[in-house]
Amino acid sequence: MRQSELLAPTLREDPAEAEVASHRLLVRAGMIRQVARGIYDFLPLGLRAVRRVEAIVRDEMDRAGAQEILMPAVIPAELWQESGRWEHYGRELLRLKDRYERDFCFGPTHEEVVTDLVRREVRSYRELPKNLYQIQVKFRDEIRPRFGLMRGREFLMKDAYSFHADVADAQREYRVMYDAYTRIFERCGLTFRAVEAGSGTIGGSQTHEFQVLAASGEDAIVSCARCGYAANVEKAAAPALAPPAAASGALERVATPGKRTIEEVSGFLGLPPERFIKTLLYQVAGGAVIAVLVRGDHAASETKIQAALGGEAVTLADERTVERVTGAPVGFAGPVGLDVRILADASLRGVRGAVAGANADDAHLVNVDQARDLPAAAFADLRQARAGDHCPRCEGGVYEEHRGIEVGQVFYLGTRYSQAMGATFLGADGASRPIEMGCYGIGITRTVAAAIEQHHDGAGIVWPAPLAPYAAHVVPVSTADAALRETAERIGRELTAAGVDALLDDRDERPGVKFKDADLIGLPVRVTVGPRALARGCVELKPRAATEAAEVPVAEAASRIVALVGPR
RNA sequence: CGGGGCGUGGCGCAGCCUGGUAGCGCACCUGCCUUGGGAGCAGGUGGUCGGCCGUUCAAAUCGGCUCGCCCCGACCA
Numbered sequence: 314m315r316q317s318e319l320l321a322p323t324l325r326e327d328p329a330e331a332e333v334a335s336h337r338l339l340v341r342a343g344m345i346r347q348v349a350r351g352i353y354d355f356l357p358l359g360l361r362a363v364r365r366v367e368a369i370v371r372d373e374m375d376r377a378g379a380q381e382i383l384m385p386a387v388i389p390a391e392l393w394q395e396s397g398r399w400e401h402y403g404r405e406l407l408r409l410k411d412r413y414e415r416d417f418c419f420g421p422t423h424e425e426v427v428t429d430l431v432r433r434e435v436r437s438y439r440e441l442p443k444n445l446y447q448i449q450v451k452f453r454d455e456i457r458p459r460f461g462l463m464r465g466r467e468f469l470m471k472d473a474y475s476f477h478a479d480v481a482d483a484q485r486e487y488r489v490m491y492d493a494y495t496r497i498f499e500r501c502g503l504t505f506r507a508v509e510a511g512s513g514t515i516g517g518s519q520t521h522e523f524q525v526l527a528a529s530g531e532d533a534i535v536s537c538a539r540c541g542y543a544a545n546v547e548k549a550a551a552p553a554l555a556p557p558a559a560a561s562g563a564l565e566r567v568a569t570p571g572k573r574t575i576e577e578v579s580g581f582l583g584l585p586p587e588r589f590i591k592t593l594l595y596q597v598a599g600g601a602v603i604a605v606l607v608r609g610d611h612a613a614s615e616t617k618i619q620a621a622l623g624g625e626a627v628t629l630a631d632e633r634t635v636e637r638v639t640g641a642p643v644g645f646a647g648p649v650g651l652d653v654r655i656l657a658d659a660s661l662r663g664v665r666g667a668v669a670g671a672n673a674d675d676a677h678l679v680n681v682d683q684a685r686d687l688p689a690a691a692f693a694d695l696r697q698a699r700a701g702d703h704c705p706r707c708e709g710g711v712y713e714e715h716r717g718i719e720v721g722q723v724f725y726l727g728t729r730y731s732q733a734m735g736a737t738f739l740g741a742d743g744a745s746r747p748i749e750m751g752c753y754g755i756g757i758t759r760t761v762a763a764a765i766e767q768h769h770d771g772a773g774i775v776w777p778a779p780l781a782p783y784a785a786h787v788v789p790v791s792t793a794d795a796a797l798r799e800t801a802e803r804i805g806r807e808l809t810a811a812g813v814d815a816l817l818d819d820r821d822e823r824p825g826v827k828f829k830d831a832d833l834i835g836l837p838v839r840v841t842v843g844p845r846a847l848a849r850g851c852v853e854l855k856p857r858a859a860t861e862a863a864e865v866p867v868a869e870a871a872s873r874i875v876a877l878v879g880p881r
Numbered sequence: 882c883g884g885g886g887c888g889u890g891g892c893g894c895a896g897c898c899u900g901g902u903a904g905c906g907c908a909c910c911u912g913c914c915u916u917g918g919g920a921g922c923a924g925g926u927g928g929u930c931g932g933c934c935g936u937u938c939a940a941a942u943c944g945g946c947u948c949g950c951c952c953c954g955a956c957c958a
Binding site for chain 1: 893894950953957
């Protein structure tokens with residue numbers, strides 16, 4: 314491809330709105346442009362990277378026995394009403410009306426549509442199992458889209474759904490998909506972890522997330538180097554810590570004027586946050602309000618809270634609810650005397666001498682003694698794990714913490730959708746049963762962003778070769794010099810013949826401009842065709858990640874590049 | 882949803898406080914010159930200052946409304 318003809322408008326300055334590397338570099342390298350909040354154009358180079366990820370995903374999904382289909386993006390409301398999610402999915406679901414005022418939504422995920430397809434077409438256990446996938450545009454009306462392609466509202470997703478006659482077969486397929494995902498992200502050239510996770514809104518009981526490790530990741534995960542256990546901090550088993558040593562004393566109310574956060578009260582009273590009981594009020598889906606207690610320096614895990622409630626969804630109570638339940642402004646909630654169900658993290662069992670809100674304006678309680686003052690609390694592991702926690706799965710292991718970008722997730726769904734929507738089959742015994750299901754997603758466009766987050770430097774993108782929009786960048790230092798121009802053209806032709814896609818910078822620009830753009834675009838190998846080396850019959854090869862270029866004879870250039878990046 | 886910020890040529894910004902004929906850098910066009918890390922000189926093109934309403938002799942500038950975008954928060958107790 315001739316760069317002079319390519320729509321790849323590179324920018325000399327960082328776009329004002331971009332914060333993270335992938336967003337900044339995708340825009341600067343002329344690969345994406347924003348159209349609306351969380352919605353982007355993909356320009357030729359950006360789209361080619363997307364297509365690379367898609368190709369790897371298709372290849373591995375097909376190899377794993379899945380079949381590609383394409384479902385509609387616009388979905389009639391009836392299907393979502395059947396599953397119950399029309400009411401429960403919330404404002405993330407983009408709802409539409411057609412000209413007859415009928416309700417539709419733009420699909421954020423496709424369990425309903427695929428379950429409807431399968432219930433109409435599959436009758437017998439003889440037709441199972443099936444694994445159907447698609448690569449398609451999804452829309453989720455995120456509260457706060459950000460970071461370019463990392464959390465867009467519109468994005469490309471590969472979603473697969475499998476259907477089985479029994480649990481054992483669904484779990485076999487789960488493993489097949491887990492292995493396929495592992496190969497996919499390995500082939501993409503990414504450093505990632507498959508971690509245990511909570512199941513979120515899709516529902517289901519078993520799930521792993523595939524997290525690309527990057528400092529800018531929005532998720533926190535812990536792993537144990539000793540036994541290999543890895544999980545999202547929301548899910549990872551967190552050991553109950555012994556309460557800090559403290560003498561028991563009479564419950565006492567102290568004035569804490571204007572001190573709302575644990576940090577503020579901790580500083581004011583001169584007691585460390587470990588001595589605090591953090592009281593979080595949650596609204597349960599059924600309508601009840603509960604109090605969740607964790608130690609002051611711990612973070613509550615909504616995943617674990619939901620699990621402790623038998624799967625009921627919870628959201629943090631709003632300000633009005635907190636005031637109604639505690640009788641005090643936000644910042645002074647405490648468990649003592651609170652007339653709601655209390656769930657406490659196991660690290661609070663037997664705690665003494667603790668500080669908690671007094672459920673009164675500008676006041677806290679000190680010397681809270683769990684056994685004496687909170688006898689009704691139910692204990693469970695409710696907190697997020699963190700670095701330094703002892704791994705409960707093995708002897709002597711300690712958690713390390715990483716940031717991750719969730720690029721894929723595999724779920725065992727069970728019969729949640731098949732039961733709600735009447736997707737049944739006849740078994741060999743003639744009995745009708747709901748179909749066992751699994752679902753498996755990969756954020757295609759997010760994977761592109763994650764690859765850049767993990768692979769860039771101060772000058773631009775450093776594409777993992779399998780995802781690069783082109784494998785090689787042929788850069789004649791000057792197009793005014795016929796010998797340089799012709800040598801560059803020749804190498805370009807030889808690369809094409811060898812099955813390597815190359816971008817030829819035939820623009821009449823000064824060398825500095827071309828080099829800066831080449832670094833920004835980040836193709837794996839740059840072939841510099843300049844007068845110095847050419848006088849010796851050579852050109853320079855410089856892998857994008859390397860600091861030094863190597864001189865090779867013109868005649869060998871193409872084969873050397875093939876050796877570096879392979880045919881594609 | 883709450884809080885904050887910003888909308889001025891393709892990009893990045895100044896001008897606004899204190900109203901009076903819209904400016905800078907880059908990009909773009911023409912010419913000369915130059916060609917190994919975002920050259921130089923000269924001459925150009927391009928903006929109803931997000932939109933609407935108002936105040937005023939006069940509005941990018943002041944007021945109101947509205948739209949868009951960005952950031953922070955929503956794990957705060």
